[in-house]
Amino acid sequence: MTTTLIWGINGGIGRALAARLMTEGHSVLGAARDTSRLSDLNGLIPIEADVADPFSVQQAVLTAGQEASEIDLWVYSAGDILSAKIDSMQPEQWSRIINANLTGAYLTTHYSLPLLAPDAHLFYLGAVSERLRLPGLSAYGAAKAGLEAFVEAIGKEERKRKFTVIRPGAVVTPLWDKVPLKLPKDAMSAEKVADKLIEAYQSGHKGQLDLTH
Numbered sequence: 001m002t003t004t005l006i007w008g009i010n011g012g013i014g015r016a017l018a019a020r021l022m023t024e025g026h027s028v029l030g031a032a033r034d035t036s037r038l039s040d041l042n043g044l045i046p047i048e049a050d051v052a053d054p055f056s057v058q059q060a061v062l063t064a065g066q067e068a069s070e071i072d073l074w075v076y077s078a079g080d081i082l083s084a085k086i087d088s089m090q091p092e093q094w095s096r097i098i099n100a101n102l103t104g105a106y107l108t109t110h111y112s113l114p115l116l117a118p119d120a121h122l123f124y125l126g127a128v129s130e131r132l133r134l135p136g137l138s139a140y141g142a143a144k145a146g147l148e149a150f151v152e153a154i155g156k157e158e159r160k161r162k163f164t165v166i167r168p169g170a171v172v173t174p175l176w177d178k179v180p181l182k183l184p185k186d187a188m189s190a191e192k193v194a195d196k197l198i199e200a201y202q203s204g205h206k207g208q209l210d211l212t213h
């Protein structure tokens with residue numbers, strides 16, 4: 001059985017993934033800013049963390065190290081979205097989206113390295129970034145495109161470990177409530193994305209993984 005660390009477990013995909021893994025008997029540690037919302041995930045080891053705060057991430061990794069000797073499966077599912085055009089977007093809004101989707105990925109990866117198993121598999125929740133070049137989504141699109149470049153580069157640095165960017169299309173999660181876009185009829189469920197991630201982990205898939213229905 002694996003030991004998994006999920007960052008951003010309060011999101012729809014992170015929560016679905018934790019539930020799937022624990023049902024199969026795996027040990028799951030879940031990091032979130034608000035751990036009070038995790039009480040329904042029986043068996044989860046909750047860890048409080050703000051992925052945009054270096055000190056908070058450091059402390060979270062220390063806590064994880066007290067609960068597990070090493071991490072086999074590591075998942076960054078934290079993220080945020082904003083719809084704002086360049087003439088109205090405020091600097092703090094830009095920073096919030098970049099921090100949640102990109103800077104947080106760097107911080108959590110950087111501080112987690114000593115805790116990872118030598119052959120650990122790291123997954124990052126991305127998006128089909130080339131489809132995000134839309135009015136109002138400049139911050140989100142830039143962050144997701146940057147995430148892909150970041151993961152590709154560090155995968156060449158940490159060659160003994162596996163790195164995968166999961167790129168789903170539309171997913172039924174609360175994030176859609178934050179943008180004035182209609183959810184497509186063929187949107188995937190968070191549970192389907194979680195299943196695909198587990199399949200990719202079991203098969204050892206590396207690089208980008210575009211999800212199809």
